[in-house]
Amino acid sequence: xxxxxxxxxxxSVVEKEDVTLDCVYETRDTTYYLFWYKQPPSGELxxxxxxxxxxxxxxxxxxxxxxxxxxxxxxxxxxxxxxVVDSAVYFCALRAGTASKLTFGTGTxxxxxx
Amino acid sequence: xxxxxxxPKYLFRKEGQNVTLSCEQNLNHDAMYWYRQDPGQGLRLxxxxxxxNDFQKGDIAEGYSVSRxxxxxxxxxxxxxxxxxxxxxxxxxxxxxxxxxxNVLTFGAGSRLTVL
Numbered sequence: 001x002x003x004x005x006x007x008x009x010x011x012s013v014v015e016k017e018d019v020t021l022d023c024v025y026e027t028r029d030t031t032y033y034l035f036w037y038k039q040p041p042s043g044e045l046x047x048x049x050x051x052x053x054x055x056x057x058x059x060x061x062x063x064x065x066x067x068x069x070x071x072x073x074x075x076x077x078x079x080x081x082x083x084v085v086d087s088a089v090y091f092c093a094l095r096a097g098t099a100s101k102l103t104f105g106t107g108t109x110x111x112x113x114x
Numbered sequence: 115x116x117x118x119x120x121x122p123k124y125l126f127r128k129e130g131q132n133v134t135l136s137c138e139q140n141l142n143h144d145a146m147y148w149y150r151q152d153p154g155q156g157l158r159l160x161x162x163x164x165x166x167n168d169f170q171k172g173d174i175a176e177g178y179s180v181s182r183x184x185x186x187x188x189x190x191x192x193x194x195x196x197x198x199x200x201x202x203x204x205x206x207x208x209x210x211x212x213x214x215x216x217n218v219l220t221f222g223a224g225s226r227l228t229v230l
Contacts, residue, residue: 035219037219043224043226044222044223045157045204045219047218047220050218095212099213100162100170106155
């Protein structure tokens, strides 16, 4: 069985602060993919990143960075110098083995204020 | 621009009524999915379809039905048998099956159903 845990239900930060969203996953499969999606108030989930289990390189895209650590089964997401437009619900998801579906975490709501 | 269109965005229904949510995509994707989102529960898979005229139950299919008569369309019917239908419903698609590779889900903007 696969499981994704996002222990942080809600985070509030002031603009320009750095913030890290945690994601811990569980799977017995050796081949799997991890994803992060952003859900702004409009409701549509927007894809941010995909990482496969054989690629542990961290990734940076502008103000966004991701830290994948198989040793701790974590795939954390950091926003540097947060902005109000970053306010959204962020979901971590897992697809493992031959599964035809994604398993989503419960999401972390990020509120960035001025 | 290619994408997924869901309608209606908001829908109110009386108890005991069936309601159909529309999902149309012009991405030429083979696979389509319906998810349900409830506060604090993340997204749960209702049904998915790999090809026309074929679909499979997800984790919470009871009280729902779907059809896939055209590649572009995957409507979801919330029947009166669904005991707690008030939720946010999201349609998604992928070029091929998720299990066949690193396919990424593309989502529509969702439909919010409220049962009065």
